Amino acid sequence: xxxxxxxxxxxxxxxxxxxxxxxxxxxxxxxxxxxxxxxxxxxxxxxxxxxxxxxxxxxxxxxxxxxxxxxxxxxxxxxxxxxxxxxxxxxxxxxxxxxxxxxxxxxxxxxxxxxxxxxxxxxxxxxxxxxxxxxxxxxxxxxxxxxxxxxxxxxxxxxxxxxxxxxxxxxxxxxxxxxxxxxxxxxxxxxxxxxxxxxxxxxxxxxxxxxxxxxxxxxxxxxxxxxxxxxxxxxxxxxxxxxxxxxxxxxxxxxxxxxxxxxxxxxxxxxxxxxxxxxxxxxxxxxxxxxxxxxxxxxxxxxxxxxxxxxxxxxxxxxxxxxxxxxxxxxxxxxxxxxxxx
Amino acid sequence: xxxxxxxxxxxxxxxxxxxxxxxxxxxxxxxxxxxxxxxxxxxxxxxxxxxxxxxxxxxxxxxxxxxxxxxxxxxxxxxxxxxxxxxxxxxxxxxxxxxxxxxxxxxxxxxxxxxxxxxxxxxxxxxxxxxxxxxxxxxxxxxxxxxxxxxxxxxxxxxxxxxxxxxxxxxxxxxxxxxxxxxxxxxxxxxxxxxxxxxxxxxxxxxxxxxxxxxxxxxxxxxxxxxxxxxxxxxxxxxxxxxxxxxxxxxxxxxxxxxxxxxxxxxxxxxxxxxxxxxxxxxxxxxxxxxxxxxxxxxxxxxxxxxxxxxxxxxxxxxxxxxxxxxxxxxxxxxxxxxxxxxxxxxxxxxxxxxxxxxxxxxxxxxxxxxxxxxxxxxxxxxxxxxxxxxxxxxxxxxxxxxxxxxxxxxxxxxxxxxxxxxxxxxxxxxxxxxxxxxxxxxxxxxxxxxxxxxxxxxxxxxxxxxxxxxxxxxxxxxxxxxxxxxxx
Numbered sequence: 079x080x081x082x083x084x085x086x087x088x089x090x091x092x093x094x095x096x097x098x099x100x101x102x103x104x105x106x107x108x109x110x111x112x113x114x115x116x117x118x119x120x121x122x123x124x125x126x127x128x129x130x131x132x133x134x135x136x137x138x139x140x141x142x143x144x145x146x147x148x149x150x151x152x153x154x155x156x157x158x159x160x161x162x163x164x165x166x167x168x169x170x171x172x173x174x175x176x177x178x179x180x181x182x183x184x185x186x187x188x189x190x191x192x193x194x195x196x197x198x199x200x201x202x203x204x205x206x207x208x209x210x211x212x213x214x215x216x217x218x219x220x221x222x223x224x225x226x227x228x229x230x231x232x233x234x235x236x237x238x239x240x241x242x243x244x245x246x247x248x249x250x251x252x253x254x255x256x257x258x259x260x261x262x263x264x265x266x267x268x269x270x271x272x273x274x275x276x277x278x279x280x281x282x283x284x285x286x287x288x289x290x291x292x293x294x295x296x297x298x299x300x301x302x303x304x305x306x307x308x309x310x311x312x313x314x315x316x317x318x319x320x321x322x323x324x325x326x327x328x329x330x331x332x333x334x335x336x337x338x339x340x341x342x343x344x345x346x347x348x349x350x351x352x353x354x355x356x357x358x359x360x361x362x363x364x365x366x367x368x369x370x371x372x373x374x375x376x377x378x379x380x381x382x383x384x385x386x387x388x389x390x391x392x393x394x395x396x397x398x399x400x401x402x403x404x405x406x407x408x409x410x411x412x413x414x415x416x417x418x419x420x
Numbered sequence: 421x422x423x424x425x426x427x428x429x430x431x432x433x434x435x436x437x438x439x440x441x442x443x444x445x446x447x448x449x450x451x452x453x454x455x456x457x458x459x460x461x462x463x464x465x466x467x468x469x470x471x472x473x474x475x476x477x478x479x480x481x482x483x484x485x486x487x488x489x490x491x492x493x494x495x496x497x498x499x500x501x502x503x504x505x506x507x508x509x510x511x512x513x514x515x516x517x518x519x520x521x522x523x524x525x526x527x528x529x530x531x532x533x534x535x536x537x538x539x540x541x542x543x544x545x546x547x548x549x550x551x552x553x554x555x556x557x558x559x560x561x562x563x564x565x566x567x568x569x570x571x572x573x574x575x576x577x578x579x580x581x582x583x584x585x586x587x588x589x590x591x592x593x594x595x596x597x598x599x600x601x602x603x604x605x606x607x608x609x610x611x612x613x614x615x616x617x618x619x620x621x622x623x624x625x626x627x628x629x630x631x632x633x634x635x636x637x638x639x640x641x642x643x644x645x646x647x648x649x650x651x652x653x654x655x656x657x658x659x660x661x662x663x664x665x666x667x668x669x670x671x672x673x674x675x676x677x678x679x680x681x682x683x684x685x686x687x688x689x690x691x692x693x694x695x696x697x698x699x700x701x702x703x704x705x706x707x708x709x710x711x712x713x714x715x716x717x718x719x720x721x722x723x724x725x726x727x728x729x730x731x732x733x734x735x736x737x738x739x740x741x742x743x744x745x746x747x748x749x750x751x752x753x754x755x756x757x758x759x760x761x762x763x764x765x766x767x768x769x770x771x772x773x774x775x776x777x778x779x780x781x782x783x784x785x786x787x788x789x790x791x792x793x794x795x796x797x798x799x800x801x802x803x804x805x806x807x808x809x810x811x812x813x814x815x816x817x818x819x820x821x822x823x824x825x826x827x828x829x830x831x832x833x834x835x836x837x838x839x840x841x842x843x844x845x846x847x848x849x850x851x852x853x854x855x856x857x858x859x860x861x862x863x864x865x866x867x868x869x870x871x872x873x874x875x876x877x878x879x880x881x882x883x884x885x886x887x888x889x890x891x892x893x894x895x896x897x898x899x900x901x902x903x904x905x906x907x908x909x
Contacts, residue, residue: 145709149601358848391846396851397848397851399851399854400853400854401847403706404705404846404847405705406705407706407710407847415767419767
């Protein structure tokens with residue numbers, strides 16, 4: 079019995095010493111922390127603050143900033159949302175120039191125009207401010223990374239999905255939006271490249287228009303009257319589906335439609351078979367991943383890949399419910415409940 | 421005594437609270453060692469950049485060595501004759517060395533190649549699992565023999581299982597501890613320190629069952645030790661081992677318990693990942709933070725419910741017997757599993773928490789009742805063979821559990837692919853994929869729970885039978901004790 083008591087007492091002493099040693103160490107560390115917290119300010123410049131796509135990206139950026147701030151006790155990440163109300167490249171360039179003087183530690187930007195922003199980005203980088211692009215790149219600038227889609231691949235996916243729907247034969251047209259937009263041109267290149275693999279498919283042309291619902295619908299109807307036997311549309315943007323006008327003008331399922339973007343307002347087109355495939359983009363991740371990459375580079379000093387490609391998600395009637403719930407989780411509002419419970 | 425009345429545990433059969441507590445400390449160590457590598461292995465991938473496939477291999481290979489070492493250790497322990505007992509010396513030595521090995525195997529130096537880390541950790545793991553077996557197999561067997569009483573066994577297993585849950589409460593915090601930049605520069609340094617803390621804890625706490633418990637079957641000091649030649653002894657041991665192994669795995673009542681455990685436990689384990697995926701991607705629409713919050717709450721409710729279930733099951737089994745209690749508890753798990761179908765509601769994510777307490781009841785009951793029931797089987801085995809083989813029964817039972825777990829994890833990934841799940845799509849999986857994920861998540865544990873109930877339904881060692889067996893064994897022991905002195909004289 080005596081031996082047992084001695085062993086027990088010794089063990090208790092060892093445990094007490096270990097616990098007291100650990101506590102001392104913790105106090106020291108906490109003292110350091112309270113003095114050494116660093117705040118990183120990230121200026122986020124999207125294309126337009128009235129576009130829900132970018133509001134979702136903003137939600138992702140803020141969520142990531144909070145998560146990182148919680149994880150690292152010595153770090154606070156703050157996202158400053160500085161986005162023009164409507165697309166304006168020179169306004170974006172002005173915000174970048176201001177950021178060089180307002181204490182910003184890094185910039186993430188979706189470029190409305192390559193030329194105006196490349197020089198602004200280069201100046202910021204030369205002044206020691208790291209810049210990353212998302213969604214829309216300025217590939218010749220000195221930005222350290224780009225996170226977004228491979229537009230040529232996206233164009234190929236559009237074409238391949240459309241070819242499946244029309245059985246690999248028939249006339250198709252491309253709805254192209256703004257002819258000057260480089261990312262849209264890349265998508266059109268991808269469509270054309272993929273179309274060349276289908277001998278039965280005839281591409282009647284690419285058709286441009288101002289990027290709003292009314293103009294897009296008008297252009298569609300004009301082309302369809304020119305080509306009454308048109309079998310399908312490959313749309314590099316979802317403009318004609320930004321309202322309900324198109325539903326009153328075409329017959330569901332008669333002409334197959336495959337389009338980029340699957341925003342809440344477009345979901346009804348899938349439900350009612352006006353559009354068969356929409357390529358959804360994980361817009362929340364634009365902000366989430368970009369903030370994560372900035373912290374990896376400037377705080378954790380990790381090696382960051384220059385190009386991170388996101389893959390679009392084909393949205394059909396089969397995954398309309400899942401996509402609707404995903405949109406809600408990414409901060410989109412106004413999604414009908416009937417889709418959320420699908 | 422009426423057959424409907426339960427037996428009262430005699431004073432001489434009671435295990436003191438101190439002994440129960442000391443044995444329960446072994447459960448904390450056992451569960452901690454069993455789970456720690458799994459919870460810390462993320463560092464091998466995230467911190468050291470080892471390919472996830474290699475990390476998986478590192479966890480799988482020791483399972484193969486376990487298949488051999490566990491029954492051998494059971495045999496060695498069963499056949500050890502020393503004045504300190506058949507179990508306690510191994511528990512004492514095993515705890516110290518397994519703690520030391522655990523601390524050392526995580527002291528991975530910086531700046532080496534992936535294959536260096538692979539081999540370093542693999543060799544460390546094999547040595548670690550060897551010492552783990554030396555500790556755990558005799559510790560499990562010790563629990564089966566601390567008392568000969570039908571109810572006291574359940575009480576002991578209840579205390580053991582209750583205390584063991586505290587390891588499972590601690591384990592999920594390991595990653596946050598290792599990643600905490602207040603203490604460590606990176607997760608690898610965190611793992612090194614955590615391993616030392618665990619190693620010291622294991623070595624200090626793990627020896628407690630060896631020091632503070634009393635074995636019932638200790639060799640007599642006067643026992644005659646027969647010296648044999650090494651190879652003759654080895655041959656004899658191999659023959660005896662094989663014979664013992666065959667008898668053990670042919671014991672029908674034991675197989676029923678193994679089957680019950682295998683199906684109930686692995687049914688739940690198999691769909692563990694599914695529940696997380698459905699909660700995150702279906703219920704929470706791909707919102708990983710919200711999903712993680714609900715999974716955390718689910719885990720907390722499960723833990724609290726398991727602790728409550730262990731207490732309740734221990735008490736109920738003393739009133740209605742182990743078999744009936746197991747069937748009721750497992751039925752609750754089955755109902756809880758079926759209830760999940762209604763509770764996966766994207767419009768009300770909180771409903772995922774409703775089935776948690778029901779599912780926990782079966783799991784809380786499982787390792788409380790099974791340990792106690794295996795002890796009853798050991799008595800039956802002794803009655804029919806004249807030998808006590810707690811080590812062999814325990815090692816085969818736990819090896820079956822570990823193997824089942826490994827199979828469940830492997831099959832889980834295969835089933836997830838079969839549902840059509842595409843990770844890049846996040847919450848935007850097809851309705852058909854979500855439907856099949858829910859079918860698997862609800863259907864498999866419901867069916868396996870039913871199989872577990874059917875397996876144990878015909879288990880024959882009732883309370884009455886158990887006391888009859890015990891009475892026979894005691895008569896036999898008295899007979900041997902009275903004959904042996906005559907032979908020695």
